[in-house]
Structures are given as C-alpha cells and as structure tokens.
Amino acid sequence: MSLFTNQQGKSREMRVLSRFFGMKAKNKLASGKQLIGYVSRINELKSEIELLTSYSTDVIYRLRYDGMRYDYISPSVLRLLGYTTEEMKQLNFRSLIRETRIVSEGMRKVQSFNQLEESRQRGDVNKWQADYLMKTKDGRLIWVSDISYPWFDQNGNIIGSVGSLRDISDRITAEEKAKEELTRMANTDSLTGLSNRRAFFERLDNELKRIKRNGSTLSILIIDIDHFKKVNDKFGHDVGDHVIRQVSRIIRECLRETDLAARLGGEEFGVFLPDTPTEGAFWVAERIRSTIAKEDFGSANSPIGVTVSIGVGDTAHVSDVDSTHLYKLADTRLYIAKNTGRNQVSMDEIIAMH
DSSP states (O other), X not given: OOSOXXXXXXXXXXHHHHHHHTSOHHHXXXXXXXXXXXXXXXXXXXXXXXXXXXXXXXXXXEEETTTTEEEXXXXXXXXXXXXXXXXXXXXOGGGGEEEEEEGGGTSEEOSOSHHHHHHHHHTOOSSEEEEEEEEOTTSOEEEEEEEEEEEEOTTSOEEEEEEEEEEOHHHHHHHHHHHHHHHHHHTBOTTTSSBOHHXXXXXXXXXXXXXXHHOXXXXXXXXXXXXXXXXXXXXXXXXXXXXXXXXXXXXXXXXXXXXXXXXXXTTEEEEEEETOOHHHHHHHXXXXXXXXXXXXXXXXXXXXXXXXXXXXXXXXXXXXXXXXXXXXXXXXXXXXXHHTTSSSEEOOSSOOOO
C-alpha cells in the first residue's frame, strides 16, 4: 500500500522529506520502497532523540513567544519541575518563575519581562542566559539555569527561542555559603573569633540609625587590658595571644545573644549593647571586669593575672548621636578609668575629687 494520501504526493511524510532534501521527493526517490526506508530511518532518529532527552538531566525546549508556551519540551522536565510535557505545553512559563537574574548583566534581578521580551523578539539578544528561581509542581523552590538562542521562521522572523534548562540549586547553595563564609571572614578577628573593628562600627552605625527612628537607647563598652605590654615582655607574645583569646571568651560569655563583642585592635575590645541604658551597661561592664580579675590565665606553676579598665558610652548622654561621638565618649571614660587606678568601670567624664 502506498504511503501517499493523494496523487500529488502531499502527504506529511513527503513534505518532511521534501524539506529534508531541499527538493521534491519524487525527483529524489526511485520508489515507494526507498521512501518507506527513509521515513523509517527518520522515525528511528526521532525515537533515539526522545530516548536521549528523556534520560538527560538537561531539559531541551522550543518556546513560542506569541503565547509564551512550549512548542516542544523534552520528557526530562518531569524530573526537573514535576510537570509532564503535555502539562508544560499548557502552562505559561513565566507563571512558574519567582525571581530572575540576568547572567550577562552581573546577575541583575529583573522585575518585569516586558522590556526584555521586546528586545529578544527584535533580535537584539542573540544568546539568552538567565537563572530562575522556580516553583515546582509539588511546591518546592529550585534554581534553574536557562540558556537559549532565537528561533526563526522560514521568513527569518523571530518567533521564539530554542534552549535548555538545568537544575543549579546545588551550585547556588554552594555559592551562597561561600559568600557567607567570605563575609564572615571579612568581619571576624582571626585571633579571637570576635567581630573586627569594621564590623563593630558598621553594626553601630546601623543601630544608631534605627534608634533615631524609634527613640530607643543603646550603650557601648570600650575595654582595654591593663599593662598588657608587661605581659608580652615577661611571658612572650604566645602567652599574650592566649590572654587575649581568654579575655575574649569571658567577654562573650557575659553577653546576651543580641549583644556584639569585637576586638578593635591590640588589647582593646568593644561591646555593643542594644536597647540597654547606662545603668544596665554598667552592670554588664562590672561583670566582665570582675570575672577577668578572678581568672588565672597561666598555669599552676606560673599563674598569670590581668585586669581590664572599661569606659561606658550611651546615647542618652549624646545629643547628636553618631558612632564617632559615641566611641569618643566611651574612650574618654576608658581613659579616666585607666588614669585613676585601672581595674574599674567609668561611666562619667568627671573625675571625683577626694
């Protein structure tokens, strides 16, 4: 039986083969038997492509711009998004996207697709590469990489795009963890594990902006180890580092989770106490001071004792509140504590006269 549906040979198979060979099939094929062979081979190739794409982790697609719907999408989309190919063909792809980042523009987030799609349809964008945060059929959110190129019709007009989708959730998670670690390292003092000077003043600046809006209060402590140079000179820098680490531990243990301790440099430390008035800050400082004074930082054969002086600064006593003025206030009080006997907490700029 002939494969043709009419005498002119305008069956679907003939049209496919005519385009495939670039000429009318009747001028190329010698017999219907040869035609059956070519059609059979084409069907075999189609089956192989479907098999390969179903096992591939990448999803291959062809998307029409007129309705933003898929003309073709490989079966592996079921593993990626949980939808069958038929379900995906009925969906508007954008409805699944929660966030878009354009790779070629430094991962810029996109709020609206309209301008981007206009550029793509005009042919201004040859290669499209973006990362999408997408919602799967079962409600999960995953990151998907999309790389595509324009799809042209026979007249050279852009009617859509041909591309691939790939799950990159693991990569995004790893990148975010790496960024967090880099940020942590940039904000952390390597010797003590406390925040560093930069992180301390950034947090202080942010909190001062907050209290200007809501009228709350905060206090800071500036802590300095008394006669620390003598510790280094007598016992060596390794012991000095040990003392600094142990003082850091004590400071941290005396604070709340919302407080922030930082090493400002050398043997000087800063403590940030949000929503804490002067009186409360004084008792925190006194707890730190007394605990350090009781601690033995050496060994049974070689005891080492150190003390600290502490200056308290608070927003209640500063009219024009900024981090510089607040730090200077606490530092002035620290200076008074060190020059009137050390091993004490000062919360007043006036030296008592006896």
